[in-house]
Amino acid sequence: MIAYDLMKRLKELGYIKEERDPYWWPKSGSFEVVVGAVLTQNTKWENVEKALENLKNELGSIEPQKIVEMDQKRLAALIKPAGFYNTKAFRIQKLVHNMLDEYGSFEAFQKRPSRSWLLAQKGIGFETADSILNYACYKDFLVVDAYTARILNFLGYELQTYQEIQEFLSDSILENLDRIYELYGQEMPLSQIYARFHGKIVEFCKEHCKGRDQAEKIKELLV
Incomplete structure (x- = not known):
């Protein structure tokens, strides 16, 4: 349930804060x-x-x-x-x-x-x-970046490659779609769930994942 738990916690913390597009990335679909x-x-x-x-x-x-x-x-x-x-x-x-x-x-x-x-x-x-x-293109691909890897590392998950992280989180999201729909109060395309999940991670890390020795601080905020 790591992806659902992380998504839920980030939403509780107010992310996404910059509601610029339903898919988070400005001018999505263009x-x-x-x-x-x-x-x-x-x-x-x-x-x-x-x-x-x-x-x-x-x-x-x-x-x-x-x-x-x-x-x-x-x-x-x-x-x-x-x-x-x-x-x-x-x-x-x-x-x-x-x-x-x-x-x-x-x-x-x-x-x-x-x-x-x-x-x-x-x-x-x-x-x-x-x-x-x-x-x-609004296709079902979860974007993974350095922020994603950093958060998982802070939370104690040792995943080495892009594909490992992507599959780990994607599988967790797919296993908890009903919970995610309930979290958002509506059914959403999987591509949009992936997009907004990535957006939450990016916005959170821009605020909190600066400098060294951030692991304990991140754990306190997310766990």
């Missing part, structure tokens, strides 16, 4: 999430928002064809706030070019996305792929 998922690698979300705002100011709207047709140096300059801007500009354009070549449009990709296809793209790892699948 192509913008694809770009944001790459931009958020190794940086803070606040920096991603600045980069996305630059793109919107330049392009009017963030659309696949506009991204592909941009000069790569100009794209890099616009996303500079997100860091590693030359690498990310290359990865974003390559991903979007391949998406259009393989699927024809983001909407077509969204209807039948492939995790294996995403993972085969340059610079796309598990976390980025699952962020795109969950937040852009």
Whole structure:
């Protein structure tokens, strides 16, 4: 029951605090999430928002064809706030070019996305792929990040790999769906449960998982 207990406790503590989207990630279900998922690698979300705002100011709207047709140096300059801007500009354009070549449009990709296809793209790892699948495509993939691993470690669970953590928490959620529906007062798509669970963890850790020797503090808050 670890996932349910953790979800319940985080909800009691007031998370999610930033109700910006039913799926937590801003503009969920849109192509913008694809770009944001790459931009958020190794940086803070606040920096991603600045980069996305630059793109919107330049392009009017963030659309696949506009991204592909941009000069790569100009794209890099616009996303500079997100860091590693030359690498990310290359990865974003390559991903979007391949998406259009393989699927024809983001909407077509969204209807039948492939995790294996995403993972085969340059610079796309598990976390980025699952962020795109969950937040852009509303598919049943739980995003795991460093915050997730840290919380589980603080709570005494020694899970080593992304897949181990994902399966451990996903199985726990699936086993307790009725309890989760009761917690929220309604039935919800599994993809949305995964999305909001991840959002709770991220928001909690941004506030409380700073610095070293946080284990006892986290235990007191969550147990």
